[in-house]
Amino acid sequence: xxxxxxxxxxxxxxxxxxxxxxxxxxxxxxxxxxxxxxxxxxxxxxxxxxxxxxxxxxxxxxxxxxxxxxxxxxxxxxxxxxxxxxxxxxxxxxxxxxxxxxxxxxxxxxxxxxxxxxxxxxxxxxxxxxxxxxxxxxxxxxxxxxxxxxxxxxxxxxxxxxxxxxxxxxxxxxxxxxxxxxxxxxxxxxxxxxxxxxxxxxxxxxxxxxxxxxxxxxxxxxxxxxxxxxxxxx
Amino acid sequence: xxxxxxxxxxxxxxxxxxxxxxxxxxxxxxxxxxxxxxxxxxxxxxxxxxxxxxxxxxxxxxxxxxxxxxxxxxxxxxxxxxxxxxxxxxxxxxxxxxxxxxxxxxxxxxxxxxxxxxxxxxxxxxxxxxxxxxxxxxxxxxxxxxxxxxxxxxxxxxxxxxxxxxxxxxxxxxxxxxxxxxxxxxxxxxxxxxxxxxxxxxxxxxxxxxxxxxxxxxxxxxxxxxxxxxxxxxxxxxxxxxxxxxxxxxxxxx
Numbered sequence: 001x002x003x004x005x006x007x008x009x010x011x012x013x014x015x016x017x018x019x020x021x022x023x024x025x026x027x028x029x030x031x032x033x034x035x036x037x038x039x040x041x042x043x044x045x046x047x048x049x050x051x052x053x054x055x056x057x058x059x060x061x062x063x064x065x066x067x068x069x070x071x072x073x074x075x076x077x078x079x080x081x082x083x084x085x086x087x088x089x090x091x092x093x094x095x096x097x098x099x100x101x102x103x104x105x106x107x108x109x110x111x112x113x114x115x116x117x118x119x120x121x122x123x124x125x126x127x128x129x130x131x132x133x134x135x136x137x138x139x140x141x142x143x144x145x146x147x148x149x150x151x152x153x154x155x156x157x158x159x160x161x162x163x164x165x166x167x168x169x170x171x172x173x174x175x176x177x178x179x180x181x182x183x184x185x186x187x188x189x190x191x192x193x194x195x196x197x198x199x200x201x202x203x204x205x206x207x208x209x210x211x212x213x214x215x216x217x218x219x220x221x222x223x224x225x226x227x228x229x230x231x232x233x234x
Numbered sequence: 235x236x237x238x239x240x241x242x243x244x245x246x247x248x249x250x251x252x253x254x255x256x257x258x259x260x261x262x263x264x265x266x267x268x269x270x271x272x273x274x275x276x277x278x279x280x281x282x283x284x285x286x287x288x289x290x291x292x293x294x295x296x297x298x299x300x301x302x303x304x305x306x307x308x309x310x311x312x313x314x315x316x317x318x319x320x321x322x323x324x325x326x327x328x329x330x331x332x333x334x335x336x337x338x339x340x341x342x343x344x345x346x347x348x349x350x351x352x353x354x355x356x357x358x359x360x361x362x363x364x365x366x367x368x369x370x371x372x373x374x375x376x377x378x379x380x381x382x383x384x385x386x387x388x389x390x391x392x393x394x395x396x397x398x399x400x401x402x403x404x405x406x407x408x409x410x411x412x413x414x415x416x417x418x419x420x421x422x423x424x425x426x427x428x429x430x431x432x433x434x435x436x437x438x439x440x441x442x443x444x445x446x447x448x449x450x451x452x453x454x455x456x457x458x459x460x461x462x463x464x465x466x467x468x469x470x471x472x473x474x475x476x477x478x479x480x481x482x483x484x485x486x487x488x
Binding site for chain 2: 048051052053068069070072075080083084085086088089090092093094117119120135
């Protein structure tokens, strides 16, 4: 596997506060990296820094000419309710290949034609999240950064979304960087895990190395894991 | 001949203003056209005193005012509205210190009735340029409006596009002042786009409807001016308002 990303001694400051301090890790092509940690620890800031959206100190080195896809956290349909922009208009901003858009929705178990004429701002939270997910991998990016992509999505769509990026990683060698609080995803799909806590960082090459002790340490509180009946759940 | 030049000038200024307004309304920045129009008043006053074209006087002042607003936004914690209020009030005050009162009407509500062939040519060329650049940047500006982060990830240089967009606004306002004056420039970009937004939620239709409403308003304005000799700028805005009122009966809700 070729290395696609090398991060060395990364520091991100917001105001006077160091959100991330001295973080180093690397990623290979086709990796699915899950970034894990409690709220406010800097997971979203890290993804933004990796995409060059916020200033940072240290080194973030991507393989040359990498094409990115991004699903940001915090962009909601409510913030767009005043825009005269339909779902179809939105996708036209990126591509004229609407068959690809339709296929993207089908893969999530959704019907594009049911929402294409709806205003972006009038979608439900789950529908909007599906739009953003399809957008993020529409033009075959080599790296897809997904910041809490399952927010508001029903469990069927979540599972199909996970299957889709697993497929992208396996068949297209796409590298996936995923911020999630869904611990089942780590065991089932991740190839590596980056734990961010207020006190320490850990980069684990294999998710199986994560156990309840480590979770509790990362979240700084006792963590309990519940079994459920989803295929592959731990 | 003169009525033809007035018609052409009014038409191109109105159509391009509405086109630009469709981006401004989406960015909820449409009211900045008002203060920017006021920023032009000192420049327009100088133009009237020294006898050169009002638009030529207005343009550098709009650019200068915009840069001062941008600088203060960056280096203070004040909100844009507060900074804009300070700058545009200062500009109006300075403008009226020098503005000859007998010529104030042209600056406040516009006067394009004395436009000559050369000026019409300049207006047409300038607005073809504005429309062409708008067409080039339109989709990217819409994406920037949706999310600057998404736009940056798509490789769009957001700062550069915003600068081009601001330059187009300044140019449009400088010419808009000639047509409807510093008081009414905001109306020229906001009313047709607001009316269009009432009747459609599709982007392409929205832009088309705004441009059509604005163009019709300017044609009806010129016709009314020809028949009544009332001031042209306010007539154009009144027709825009009329179309806005009609659009209220066709509001598209989802």
